[in-house]
Amino acid sequence: MLVFSxxxxxxxxxxxxSCNLAYRLCVSGRNVAYVDFDFGSPTAGALFEISSVECGTPQQDGVHSYLLGETGVAARVDVRAVSDRPALRRLGPKAGKLVLFPGDEGGAEFLTADETIVGRCAELLHALExxxxxxxxxxxxxxSAALELVLRATALPQLRALTARWLIFHRWTRQHILAASGLVHGSHGLVQTGKECGHDPLELLDSVRFIRTAVPQATPLGTVDRPAQAAWLLEQNAALKRLASANRLGASTLLGExxxxxxxxxxxxVIMDMDVDAKIADPATALAYTELARRLLDPATWERF
Ligand SMILES: Nc1ncnc2c1ncn2[C@@H]1O[C@H](COP(=O)(O)OP(=O)(O)OP(=O)(O)O)[C@@H](O)[C@H]1O
Ligand SMILES: [Mg+2]
Structure with missing residues (x-):
């Protein structure tokens, strides 16, 4: 399964x-690849605490160089072998592979992608899948050019038959809800660009789910003595829910939060269970990532409404 974040x-x-999702899938026994296509800021190594590729690979053999044809194979980094975090190196035999494909240190955004780059992208995604x-x-x-690149690659015959999912992340605020909706439904958005690249717009839309991140509690403990604030927060939360529904980000389009x-x-x-056991991280956070991983793989999540 290809998952575009x-x-x-x-x-x-x-x-x-996405990196916590990758981790939860890995500990549940799945082999997972994490590919850094954030071309302008390739810092995925930092998420997995791999200091040697914190800002991309210094050897200039990452996904930038691969897509440009400057290296035949994209560098791969085995997170479970080289993370600076000891607990990530001791995941045990039941966990799957967790491999990072970093960008190049100093790599920049692609301004455009020609057919050769699209072809190399398709080849990489196909092999990883x-x-x-x-x-x-x-x-x-x-x-971004990255968005257009993968839309063009996944429209090619060799990738069309593969399962692709689109996860759209946004904060739980007015501005973010409107922006996320625009990215999917607006002009030059995912659906329109996908259609221009040869995708069936309805099929593409069926493969899209939203994830609300860092959602604050609508009833935080501190508001017990402040009923006006408590009422205001609840009203804002209800207003955001209405706004989300009106902009096609309602419950049926949600992977989770x-x-x-x-x-x-x-x-x-990465939030590990040991962080929860040590009472450093909240149990609800670990649970949320586990649930996102479960819902991502559950066919029921992707049924058409
Ligand atoms: N559930 C959460 N609670 C609190 N903070 C969070 C949560 N999820 C992410 N963050 C924080 O929000 C910040 C932005 O997150 P992140 O870097 O993943 O965003 P991004 O969309 O990938 O950003 P960029 O566009 O810069 O790549 C980080 O400092 C991250 O630790
Ligand atoms: Mg990022």
Whole structure:
């Protein structure tokens, strides 16, 4: 399965959520690839705490070089072997593979992609789809060249038959809801660009689900003595739900949501059960990632309404 992670805005939690999703799939025994297609800022190595590729690979053999034809094979980094976090190196025999395909250090956004680049992209995605149960591709935000590149690649005959899912990340605010809706449904958005690339728009839309990230509690404990604030928060939450439904981001289009997590507020990382057991991370956060992983693989999630 190919999973494309994108968002209209930057800083939505796209990468942190995707890397936690990858981790949860891996501990449940699935082989997972994480491909860094955030071309302008290839920092996926930092999420998995791999200092040697924190800002992409310094050897210039990452996905940028691969797509440009400067290296025949894209560099792969075995997260379970080289992460600086000891617990990630001790996952045990039941866990699957977890392999990062980093970008190049100093690599930049592609301005356009010619047919050769699209062809190489298709070849890479096809090979990874054969090797891994789930291939998560973290795309640059917005209506980017990365988005168009994978839309063109997945429209090619060799990829058309593969299962592809689109995850759209957004924060739980007015601006983010409108932006996420625009990215999918608006002009030059996913559906329109996909159609121009040869996709069936309805089929493409069926493969799209939204993820709300870092959602604050609508009834935080601190508001017990402040009924006016408590009422205001509840009303805002209800208004956001109405806005989401009106903009086609309602419950039926949702893969799930993640709660505001203090650990992630301070630091981008994988939330492991040991962080919950140590009472550092909230149990609800670990649960949310496990549930996202379950829903992603559950065919019922992707039934047409
Ligand atoms: N559930 C959460 N609770 C609190 N903070 C979170 C949560 N999820 C993500 N964050 C934080 O939000 C910030 C942005 O997240 P992240 O880098 O994943 O976003 P992004 O959409 O990939 O951004 P970019 O466009 O820069 O690549 C990070 O500091 C991250 O740790
Ligand atoms: Mg990111």
């Amino acid at each position: 994108t968002s209209d805005k930057g800083g939505t939690g796209r990468s942190v959520t 054969q090797e891994f149960k789930v291939v998560i591709v973290d795309l640059s935000a917005g209506r 993640t709660p505001m997590e203090p650990v992630l507020h301070w630091r981008e990382q």
